[in-house]
Amino acid sequence: MKRLLLVVAAATMLAACSSTPESDSGAAVEDRTPGAGSGAGSGTSTQPITTTTIPGDPLKDPSSPLAKRSVYFDFDRDDIKEEYRPVLEAHARYLAQNQGKKMLIQGNADDRGSREYNIGLGQRRADAVKRTLVLMGAAEVQIESVSLGEEKPRCTEQTEECWAQNRRADLLYSGEF
Amino acid sequence: MKCAMTRAASCRRITTIGARQDLTYNFASLCAHHAYHAVSRHCYALVMPSAAAPSHLDIVEPVNRLLRVAFAAFLFLATLLASPAFAQLTIEITGAGGNQIPIAVVPFAGEGALTPAISDVVEADLARSGRFRTLYTGPQNLTDASNINFLPWREKSADAIVVGGVYPIGGGRYEARFRLYDVPKQAQLGALAFTLNAQQARATAHRIADFIYERLTGERGIFATRIAYVVKTGPRYQLQVADADGANAQTALASNEPILSPAWSPDGNRLAYVSFENKKPVVYVHSLATGQRRAVANFRGSNSAPAWSPDGRTLAVVLSREGGSQLFLMNADGSNVRRLNSSHAIDTEPYFSRDGETIYFTSDRGGSPQIYSIPVAGGGPQRVTFQGSYNVTPRISPDGKSLVFVRRDDGRFQVAIMDLATKQIQVLTDTSRDESPSFAPNGRMILYATNTGGRGVLAAVSSDGRVKQRLSVQAGDVREPAWGPFLN
Numbered sequence: 001m002k003r004l005l006l007v008v009a010a011a012t013m014l015a016a017c018s019s020t021p022e023s024d025s026g027a028a029v030e031d032r033t034p035g036a037g038s039g040a041g042s043g044t045s046t047q048p049i050t051t052t053t054i055p056g057d058p059l060k061d062p063s064s065p066l067a068k069r070s071v072y073f074d075f076d077r078d079d080i081k082e083e084y085r086p087v088l089e090a091h092a093r094y095l096a097q098n099q100g101k102k103m104l105i106q107g108n109a110d111d112r113g114s115r116e117y118n119i120g121l122g123q124r125r126a127d128a129v130k131r132t133l134v135l136m137g138a139a140e141v142q143i144e145s146v147s148l149g150e151e152k153p154r155c156t157e158q159t160e161e162c163w164a165q166n167r168r169a170d171l172l173y174s175g176e177f
Numbered sequence: 178m179k180c181a182m183t184r185a186a187s188c189r190r191i192t193t194i195g196a197r198q199d200l201t202y203n204f205a206s207l208c209a210h211h212a213y214h215a216v217s218r219h220c221y222a223l224v225m226p227s228a229a230a231p232s233h234l235d236i237v238e239p240v241n242r243l244l245r246v247a248f249a250a251f252l253f254l255a256t257l258l259a260s261p262a263f264a265q266l267t268i269e270i271t272g273a274g275g276n277q278i279p280i281a282v283v284p285f286a287g288e289g290a291l292t293p294a295i296s297d298v299v300e301a302d303l304a305r306s307g308r309f310r311t312l313y314t315g316p317q318n319l320t321d322a323s324n325i326n327f328l329p330w331r332e333k334s335a336d337a338i339v340v341g342g343v344y345p346i347g348g349g350r351y352e353a354r355f356r357l358y359d360v361p362k363q364a365q366l367g368a369l370a371f372t373l374n375a376q377q378a379r380a381t382a383h384r385i386a387d388f389i390y391e392r393l394t395g396e397r398g399i400f401a402t403r404i405a406y407v408v409k410t411g412p413r414y415q416l417q418v419a420d421a422d423g424a425n426a427q428t429a430l431a432s433n434e435p436i437l438s439p440a441w442s443p444d445g446n447r448l449a450y451v452s453f454e455n456k457k458p459v460v461y462v463h464s465l466a467t468g469q470r471r472a473v474a475n476f477r478g479s480n481s482a483p484a485w486s487p488d489g490r491t492l493a494v495v496l497s498r499e500g501g502s503q504l505f506l507m508n509a510d511g512s513n514v515r516r517l518n519s520s521h522a523i524d525t526e527p528y529f530s531r532d533g534e535t536i537y538f539t540s541d542r543g544g545s546p547q548i549y550s551i552p553v554a555g556g557g558p559q560r561v562t563f564q565g566s567y568n569v570t571p572r573i574s575p576d577g578k579s580l581v582f583v584r585r586d587d588g589r590f591q592v593a594i595m596d597l598a599t600k601q602i603q604v605l606t607d608t609s610r611d612e613s614p615s616f617a618p619n620g621r622m623i624l625y626a627t628n629t630g631g632r633g634v635l636a637a638v639s640s641d642g643r644v645k646q647r648l649s650v651q652a653g654d655v656r657e658p659a660w661g662p663f664l665n
Contacts, residue, residue: 114539114583116437117569119479123479
């Protein structure tokens with residue numbers, strides 16, 4: 001019985017070994033040396049050429065919704081405004097299709113009041129974005145939500161326009177932070 | 178010649194001249210000459226930025242707490258991870274207290290051999306506390322060995338007089354001796370002697386000032402304590418530790434990412450703080466003597482707001498690892514993490530009561546950020562603040578009777594104090610962007626961060642709101658102050 005198994009195994013291996021050269025020899029070999037195969041006038045050949053595009057990284061395509069990485073919030077609020085849903089849907093889809101990708105969401109707050117409480121406010125915003133992405137199909141394990149509080153302002157004036165820019169959450173993929 | 182008792186305008190400001198070492202040395206040597214004692218008040222903050230490590234301090238008599246204090250402090254100083262601090266704090270007195278004790282600090286005989294002059298530092302310490310009115314003494318031929326004729330001091334309305342001397346004892350060492358007298362009673366209140374080397378003049382002076390302060394006010398002095406704070410210069414963050422008067426600043430940690438919420442361990446040897454060096458808030462415990470640091474809370478999400486229990490064994494921290502900003506307790510080495518409370522709110526800024534049984538914290542569970550307390554052993558939280566829509570950053574006074582916090586009123590953020598028994602609230606400051614209040618270990622002063630002219634500065638206010646000081650650095654923002662404990 002043991003011997004029989006060995007014979008079968010050896011035969012299988014042989015078959016496997018022989019399969020590659022067989023299919024190779026069966027394929028037509030094309031000579032792509034320039035000027036080869038045709039006579040005079042080969043430089044003006046009208047043979048059609050097919051263009052192949054290797055898909056670029058959609059994260060780096062400025063025309064992709066994935067290029068949008070910031071979600072802004074109202075004063076003391078953490079609800080996601082309607083206008084950011086398409087962007088978050090695109091990110092959720094991307095994460096769902098790329099399970100190996102990880103995302104860091106950094107929540108921020110304007111600089112009024114306690115620094116530690118502002119870490120809390122930024123965390124709440126980052127958590128809101130994460131929750132939304134998970135509801136839209138991203139996996140929880142792909143996303144870490146953290147807060148930078150008021151420590152990383154995008155704008156440092158003491159104006160409402162400025163504060164509004166600092167009440168935001170930023171989406172970063174691994175390799176970007 | 179010493180500065181006048183009335184604190185002429187030119188004397189109110191204790192200035193650091195020159196952040197650069199060469200300048201500092203120049204002025205320091207100038208100050209050593211009597212001719213320049215007229216500007217002595219301007220010399221207090223002149224310290225060698227990278228002061229040579231003092232070896233130790235001996236006390237000849239009497240052996241008391243000061244010995245342990247001084248020795249511990251010098252060991253600490255000697256081994257503090259030091260890098261030269263180019264930005265030194267200057268202190269400006271912006272408000273004085275009432276009921277000040279008139280005191281004459283006579284220049285110590287022979288003190289010109291040391292920089293700074295000991296009596297200058299003693300006088301500045303006492304004046305800055307707001308509890309004393311320092312009297313102009315003029316040149317006097319008095320030492321600790323003199324028989325004191327009290328009459329002229331009574332005429333000057335002095336309640337107390339300090340006399341002393343600095344005597345070389347060989348090997349680059351000195352003995353500093355002083356006596357404190359009660360003028361109306363014509364009686365000695367105390368005397369001490371220290372041996373020191375040339376680098377220990379300032380620290381010795383702080384200890385002398387502490388002794389005088391305690392004898393005359395009945396409460397411990399804080400001149401020999403230390404403060405921690407964060408300086409931001411451009412993109413650079415430095416966690417610094419300095420003497421309580423802002424002198425002798427040394428950098429414990431320098432980083433290109435934010436550092437915040439430093440908290441002293443009760444033994445004064447370690448700082449817990451939050452660093453963003455990993456692109457998110459992580460809590461570290463940093464041993465100042467060795468420079469060793471370790472991430473004690475580095476969980477998924479944010480880790481922040483460390484607070485020490487009074488026995489130094491437990492840290493309260495805020496973690497978002499289970500969602501939201503929530504209170505947790507852990508051992509000081511980061512082990513045994515357990516949740517203190519659960520809410521759907523932001524719970525942050527924990528602070529232990531002095532008996533360690535209660536934690537005060539900020540929470541917006543009621544719709545706006547307010548201060549609550551919760552028993553450490555378990556139980557429900559109780560709301561502490563009710564007035565206004567923004568009360569944050571609770572800090573309990575060393576005697577456990579008052580609560581200091583930051584409240585927002587009409588767009589102004591100000592430090593306020595609440596009597597925990599009567600619930601009465603008093604706003605202490607006249608600044609409007611106050612943050613991070615921190616009690617001196619004797620409870621007399623509160624150090625906090627504020628903003629003037631778009632720049633972060635530190636300020637201090639007495640717990641009765643009367644004495645006000647401002648501390649700033651020339652080339653940066655100062656924030657996140659934390660007053661260290663007594664060293665003993």
